[in-house]
Amino acid sequence: MDLRLDRLRVEIDGSEILRGLSLDVPSGRVVGLVGPNGSGKSTALRCVYRALRPSGGTVWLDGDDLSAMPLRESARSVAALTQESGSDLDFTVAETVALGRTPHLRGNQPLSAREHELCRRAMELMDVAHLADRGVLGLSGGERRRVLVARALAQEPRVLVLDEPTNHLDVRHQVELLSLLRTTGTTVLVVLHDLNLAAAACDRIGVLAEGALVAAGTPREVLTTELVREVFGVDAAVVDHPLTGDPQLLYRLAPRPVSP
């Protein structure tokens, strides 16, 4: 399913948070959204999972205006892992993942055998099957994050929207999650802070600064020394990953103070 952000504008209390953002996420592709803190990345995602109605512009799903779709219909198509995702209720891991099926169920209809299998598989993919009977509130931050990704996968979404999904994850689970995104065939829009992971995981990257898109293209086209300096104010060299050839950034920190 194609996802298209078309001249999105968001204005809150008189300040323009998104200023005409347009970004295409072609069907089955992984597109990363990067940018400094406060540049509007989460706000853009909120418009896609309908937590926020844009002040202007349109989100298109396969050419259909998202705002004109019944909520239930868009909830079946779009799954989101947000910064706020979580629960104050101590559901078990298995129950939490099963909640991913909610948009597909009618009333109190129980899960089918296929749906149970889907949930089991999502838990295995996210390496949380061994935690199935544990309460989510007793999990570590990274374990809980993986459970929430499993819930999103169990939903069988056609579009997956992820806001910093690697937060709290150890390096193995970061690598596994981003590798998985490339194999699901789902359309993915993902906010990432780690530009090197974005370069490795994304087919294309959009760069936001102060609510506007300042660059978009393949990681190699976008992640240049100049852009990183201009947008993030950081000195970096771009090198080729010796194993994959992906562009990778080496950051220069301020020199150490000379000891007396």
Ligand SMILES: Nc1ncnc2c1ncn2[C@@H]1O[C@H](COP(=O)(O)OP(=O)(O)OP(=O)(O)O)[C@@H](O)[C@H]1O
């Ligand atoms: N409901 C709101 N009311 C007022 N300001 C808001 C609201 N939501 C977002 N903002 C402001 O809009 C700007 C963009 O916020 P957003 O969360 O989209 O940024 P971000 O790029 O995701 O940042 P980060 O990298 O820190 O997560 C910020 O300055 C934020 O304070």
